[in-house]
Amino acid sequence: MLIRGAEVWRHGRADVRLAGGTIAAVGTLTPLPGEPVIDAQGGLLLPGLHDHHIHLAALAARRASLDCAKIRDEGELARLLRAPGTGWLRATGFDEGATGGFLPDAEMLDRIVPDRPLRVQHRTGRMWLLNSRALSELLVAGPPPPGMERAGDRFTGRLFDEDAWLRKALGSTPPDLGAVSVELARHGVTGMTDMSPRNDPAFARHIAEQRAGRRLLQPTVLAGALTLALAREDGWRIGPLKLHLHEAALPDFDEACGTVRAGHEQGRAVAIHCVTEVELVFALAVLETASAVPGDRIEHVSVAPSELVARMRALGLQACVQPHFIAEHGDRYLRDVEPRHHRDLYRLATLRDAGLVLAGGSDAPYGSANPWQAMAAAHARTTAAGLPIGPDEALSPEEAVALYLGDGLDLSRERRVAVGAAADLCLLDRSWAEASVDLAAVTVSATVVAGHVVHQRIDEAPGVRLARAHSPA
The missing domain is CATH 2.30.40.10 (Urease, subunit C, domain 1)
Structure with a gap:
């Protein structure tokens, strides 16, 4: 050609x-x-563009779900969820701002959808909200997990950080990725790194099958669990060990250091999810103790005070950033994040000037899968309402494009159109x-x-x- x-x-x-x-x-x-x-x-x-942080299965599942992202009040939520049909109803992207800051419980959801099982995913991807029919069907599968909230002797319907339990209870299988792959191809994406922390040999097998059947058009790097190293199928490449931190439930420090060392012993870099200052402090302490290796990276770097950026530089870390979050969520950040941290939100130029290797990832479905919107946001640094957040952190258009040109296994190497x-x-x-x-x-x-x-x-x-x-x- x-x-x-x-x-x-x-x-x-x-x-x-x-x-x-x-x-x-x-x-x-x-x-x-x-x-x-x-x-x-x-x-x-x-x-071709490479999305360095995406969740393919979740993105495919969201395409088959009702979208709550633009819901503004309880009336709109009720109209959306009263969709015709039978069987399980799945919705995603819910923000409690639509219900006055209140997270719906099973009783509230029963008033909207009383006659079929309903599960609604919070916009963060970490919580499911279930109605009573959903609770009844799920609890038949086995005892409730620790993340199922109780109020006295009843379950509220709020399920926190229990996706693995939910998948098992539902008997879920990984979704077909064909439509997602075509969508990404329309944006010029020719490669992805799936950053789901639970990626294991079973999901690697699914990726291999999707590639072999030409459902998944793009070569894919899988980050994830230590067990990924046991997978043997062709059709994918193994990426970093993913360590997903949650400020409210940080892992034992020594165990986290041991996990990082185990990843390094497999010849894998480590990618650590950090969306708060506390998570970044914890991650840097782990890497300082376990000894960082080339390719170790921080995902999101959502809040990065200058002194922590300096520690990242000293460790030789890389950063996978989501500049579009300023455009998509910036108005909420300005409202909810402490003003002293506004200048620390989703830094770009500061990380670049510190000598850190930067790469761009969508975090889809929790952010837009369109890399061109992310590039534009990296240059504009404005919210949906047009308010600036850290305008000095803006990248040039050339630098914004380059976020998506790094090699999937070596972010420091920009790919070229060359013989x-x-x-x-x-x-x-x-x-x-x-x-x-x-x-x-x-x-x-x-x-x-x-x-x-x-x-x-x-x-x-x-x-x-x-x-x-x-x-x-």
């Missing part, structure tokens, strides 16, 4: 030939007899001069994985034209 007339990232105008899943040539090229040709028409050609590189590419509908003005408005004309077109926009002219080239006369 030949891509003609592209503006190649960090190179300039050129043609690019793909063969055998790699980039075979870059320069001024003539189509070969019978060679498929994409006319880039001056559009920017990038290495011998994997033919994983993202072609835009416009030049960089046009794209850099408004990254959120970018449209991906074509996405290529291992030399195969997995997304092509054909609904507008001039667009991208895929045709058979003829031999020169």
